[in-house]
Amino acid sequence: QVQLVESGGGSVQAGGALTLACEASGNTYSDYSMAWFRQVPGKEREGIASIYIRDSSTHYGDSVKGRFTISRDNSKNTMYLQMSRLEVGDTGMYYCAAGRWVADHLGLSEYKVWGQGTRVTVSS
Numbered sequence: 001q002v003q004l005v006e007s008g009g010g011s012v013q014a015g016g017a018l019t020l021a022c023e024a025s026g027n028t029y030s031d032y033s034m035a036w037f038r039q040v041p042g043k044e045r046e047g048i049a050s051i052y053i054r055d056s057s058t059h060y061g062d063s064v065k066g067r068f069t070i071s072r073d074n075s076k077n078t079m080y081l082q083m084s085r086l087e088v089g090d091t092g093m094y095y096c097a098a099g100r101w102v103a104d105h106l107g108l109s110e111y112k113v114w115g116q117g118t119r120v121t122v123s124s
Contacts, residue, residue, distance in 0.1 A: 002026040002113045004096050009118030014088055016122075020081040022096030022115060030054040033102040035111060036070060036081045038120075040092040047106025049081060059105040063089075086122045093117040 008020040035050035048061040049070035058070050069082040079096060097111035104110050
């Protein structure tokens, strides 16, 4: 069973940058996808970036495209989310997730394994 642990959250001013990390333990097969989701109070968890382990292909939500970059270091079994030009609207809990045979790369229901989340606060 895969387990995920996020790190790197914190507080930053608008326009700044932050990098989140998600370390996976257990077997992550090449047909897994891993993703970052964001949740703000009162709203559904939103998929913002995903990466397919087999070929490192990536997908981004419109709200973060061009500002965030997802990547993975296979030697460390760790996924990253580099966030730049942060906006107040990026504030929320960030969760990493893993799923196998994912069809909808940013779809909430596709991902069965979740981390505990890390909080990001962007102030104006």
